[in-house]
Amino acid sequence: MAENTQYTEDNIRSLDWKEHIRMRPGMYIGKLGDGSSADDGIYILLKEVIDNCIDEFVMGAGKTIEISIKDKLVNVRDYGRGIPLGKVVDVVSKMNTGGKYDSRAFKKSVGLNGVGTKAVNALSSFFKVQSSRDSQLKTAEFSQGNLMQEEGPSETSQRKGTKVSFIPDELIFKNFKYRNEYVERMLKNYVYLNPGLTIVFNGEKFHSENGLKDLLEDNNNVEDMLYPVIHLKGNDIEVAITHSKTQYSEEYHSFVNGQNTTQGGTHQSAFREAIVKTVRDFYSKSYEASDIRKSIISAISIKVMEPVFESQTKTKLGSTDMGGDLPTVRTYINDFVGKYLDNYLHKNTETAELLQRKIVQAERERKELSGIRKLAKDRAKKASLHNKKLRDCRIHLGDTKKDRCLESTLFITEGDSASGSITKSRDVNTQAVFSLKGKPLNSYGMSKKVVYENEEFNLLQAALNIEESMEDLRYNNIVIATDADVDGMHIRLLLITFFLQFFPELIKENHLYILQTPLFRVRNKKETIYCYSEEERRNAIDKLTGKPEITRFKGLGEISPDEFVHFIGDDIRLEPVMLDKAMSIESLLQFYMGKNTPDRQKFIIENLKVEIDLVEEK
Structure with missing residues (x-):
């Protein structure tokens, strides 16, 4: 019989604040990641520090925020009121300490409920905070949440405000690097939501006078818009x-x-509903909701007292009330859109006519597609019963209550050998595999009909669950995993064309990636190093003593499942596919997928390196 395990006071252990954050970082900042994804933890750390500066701006203190990221060191400086000098250490290192608990000062605050800077502090190998106010300067320096030194208060001529410097801890964020594109997008969102604020990032200024109108115009080519915003x-x-x-x-x-709120929530649902109701009332026609909203590009921002989110990282709003004596979120948005959008359409008849024409066209296309869509759905249902193409995972993007929903990933592979290796080595909780038979169809210039007629595209659309709406997307990361040869490049290009043609917002919202796989394996008896470039190969040869064995991988199928686990696990390297806003989608597709002259083919083969994959911003 097993020995009775004693359960006494000695078994009860209280973690102090920093131990808990370091042991369970996902509870505070979502997924960890290396910076290749926009929702990786290193961006949440930056965001938490900036949120405090934004709160100062909202309170009318400080119109400029200066940010620099050099190598791995992040500096954020605001010109707000400065942290009260006697509380500088407490605010960044004591739980339940901070100005955000005082609802008079921060009625509609944005950060992690006062936990933000503590999480940044605990998850940084170096963290320094400086507060300047009343001509006095106070400084405190930490490492992994431990106070290393404290200076001041002492006389200073510095302008008032707060400066936070930190280096994310590489024990937690392995091989990380900040990508300027993601940082810039975050900063642009801040200035769109706070007209009059200036953010300077590595010397470049971001400023907006027209809020969400600027957001839509900056993220889309104006030529692609049906009518002015x-x-x-x-x-x-x-x-x-x-x-x-x-x-x-x-x-x-x-x-x-x-x-x-990248995963929407009650406000986004109410907004979609309000647009449909207002448009139906304006035209006195009961148009289908999907016809009204087809091709819409829109933005909504609301302020709520004490919002309730469905996850710690606040990507989905769960609140139904605006707070105070205001009505519900749904009623408030419905009333506002009902009144002001209706007024706008009455005053701007040209826009109203263009919108109605668009709705009628969408209705016509839907009816033309209805027969084929039903057949395709039935086919997809039958296929999913014995669908060898999709090997699904257990946790999906829609499972917002599950810790790892942001890690949900679909690998799109070519051929059985590559998909076999990934399938055997994947994490069945968060990683799914979809295998292509051969080269997909070139969908350039084709209508949506092709998505239903082509079995592979139809099954891929069904696997992603994006036919009706992006809100139902099942995977946060869609990863194209093809060989790095010309054939693999071509398949990659055809898939990107499919997404650009029919689901460009998957690319706009940073869901599409290219899997980086190693070109070489360099090993001796003690150590194996996987190398992704010539330079890494040379460094590995220098590092390993003796005469290391060097293997060049020609294709994914050559890599055994035991090895593949290293390339799709914690050390996965993903290259995001990004859209160049300066070029309309139509002209972009025409350049890459139009009639290929030998010159263009040569250009594509020479230039379609992973670093600039089709649409990487210059």
């Missing part, structure tokens, strides 16, 4: 709406108290 503002609400000439699906940018 409709921009409406109220006390605690701002919306911007237009329709695209080129894209099929709906696109929403939604915010609550300055937080980008």
Whole structure:
């Protein structure tokens, strides 16, 4: 019989604040990651520090925020009121200490409920805070949340405000690097939501006078818009709406108290509903909701008292009330859109006519597709019963209550050998595999009909669950995993064309990636190093003593499942596919997928390196 295990006071262990954050970082900042994904933890750390500066701006203190990222060191300086000098250490290292618990000072605050800077402190190998106010300067320096030194208060001529410097801890964030594109997008969102604020990042200024109108115009080529952006503002609400000439699906940018709610929530659902109701009432026609919203590009920002989110990282709003004596979120948004969008359409008859024409066209296309869509759905249902193409995972993006939903990933592979290796070595909780038979169809210039007629595209659309709406997307990361040869490049290009043609917002919202796989394995008896470039290979040869064995991998199928686990696990290297805003989607597709002259083919083969994959911003 097993020995009775004693359960006494000695078994009860209280973790101090920093131990708990370091042991369970995901509870505070979502997934860890290396910076290749926009929602990786290193960006949440930066965001938490900036949120405090934004709160100062909202309170009318400090109109400029200066940010620099050099190598791995982050500096954030505001010109707000400065942390009260006697509380500088407590604010960044004591739980339940901070100004945000005083609702008079921060009625509609954005950060992690006062936990933010403590999480940054605990998860940084170096963390320094300086507060300047009343001509006095106080400084405190930490490492992994431990106070290393404290100086001041002492006389200073510095302008008032707070400066935070930190280096994310490489024990937690392995091989990380900040990508300027993601940082810039975050900073642009801050200035769109706070007109009049200036953010200077590595010397470049970001500023917006027109809020969400600027957001839509900066993120889309104006030539792709059907009509000028409709921009409406109220006390605690701002919306911007237009329709695209080129894209099929709906696109929403939604915010609550300055937080980008990438997974929507009650406010986004109410906004979608309000647009449909208002448009139906305006035209006195009961148009289908999907016809009204097809191709919409829009943004909504609301301010709510004490919002409730469905996850710690605040990507989905769960609140149903605006707070105070205001009505529910749904009623508030419905009333606002109902009144102001209706007024706008009455005054701007040209926009109203263009919108109606778009709806009628969408209705016609839907009816033309209805027969084939039903057949395709039945086919997809049958296929999913014995669908060898998709080997699914257990946790999906929609499972917001599960810790790892942001890690949900679909690998799109070519051929059985590559998909076999990934399938055997993947994490069955968060990683799914979809295998292609051969080269997919070139969908350039084709209508949506092809998605239903082509079995592979139809099954891929069904696997992603994006036919009706992006809100139902099942995987946060869609990863193209093809060989790095010319054939693999071509398949990669054809898949990117498919997404650009029919689901461009998957790329706009940073869901699409290219899997980086090693070109070489360099090993001796003690150590194996996988190398992703010539330079890494040379460094590995220098590092390993003796005469190391060097293997060049020609394709994914050559890499055994035992090895593959290293390339899709914690050390996965993903290269995001990004859109160059300066070029319209139509002209971009025409350049890459139009009639290929030998010159263009040569250009594609020579230039379609992973670093600039098709659409990487210059």
